[in-house]
Amino acid sequence: MPDPAAPPIPPLDYYRVLREQIQHEDNLLTQRLNWFLTSQSFLFTAYTIAAVNTPAAARANTIRSAMLLLLPILGLSVAALVLCTVLAATAAMAILRREFKDHAQHFNFAPVDLPPVQGYRATQLFGLAAPVLLPAVFAGAWLFLLLK
Numbered sequence: 001m002p003d004p005a006a007p008p009i010p011p012l013d014y015y016r017v018l019r020e021q022i023q024h025e026d027n028l029l030t031q032r033l034n035w036f037l038t039s040q041s042f043l044f045t046a047y048t049i050a051a052v053n054t055p056a057a058a059r060a061n062t063i064r065s066a067m068l069l070l071l072p073i074l075g076l077s078v079a080a081l082v083l084c085t086v087l088a089a090t091a092a093m094a095i096l097r098r099e100f101k102d103h104a105q106h107f108n109f110a111p112v113d114l115p116p117v118q119g120y121r122a123t124q125l126f127g128l129a130a131p132v133l134l135p136a137v138f139a140g141a142w143l144f145l146l147l148k
Contacts, residue, residue: 011109015117018100022093022118029089033131036082040075040138047071047145072146076139083135090128093118 009017050067100117104110118124 008107009103011104011107012114014103015100015114018096018117022096025089025093025096029086029131032082032085032089033134036078036135036138039078043071043075043078047075069146072142075142076146079135079139079142083132083139086128086131086135090132 046067050064050071053064097118119127
């Protein structure tokens with residue numbers, strides 16, 4: 001809990017701290033998206049190998065059938081988990097932007113010469129298109145394969 005007797009953080013310093021935290025969240029978001037795309041490429045490769053390979057042994061067919069069921073379920077699970085982390089990061093960044101706005105209003109600070117703490121609304125939305133939509137796109141592909 002902050003000390004009420006402590007002097008407030010100057011608005012410019014607060015701006016810098018929040019920008020650093022937003023940059024940290026954005027870096028985490030990028031790492032998560034990279035992990036997601038890498039995992040999906042491995043899973044799709046494994047699925048393709050299992051789907052195309054037609055072994056003769058009955059045991060091999062049982063394993064193949066299990067893989068054709070398990071891989072889409074795994075792909076869907078990874079997509080859902082990554083989407084949760086993406087939404088958590090976007091929520092954290094929205095909270096940080098709101099905190100800066102509240103802090104700036106409280107101290108009557110108008111950062112005229114500073115860029116927005118995290119871009120403009122349009123660039124925020126377009127920048128989040130891939131992290132938010134890619135898990136949904138891959139989930140749709142996995143659902144299609146699972147139901148086929």
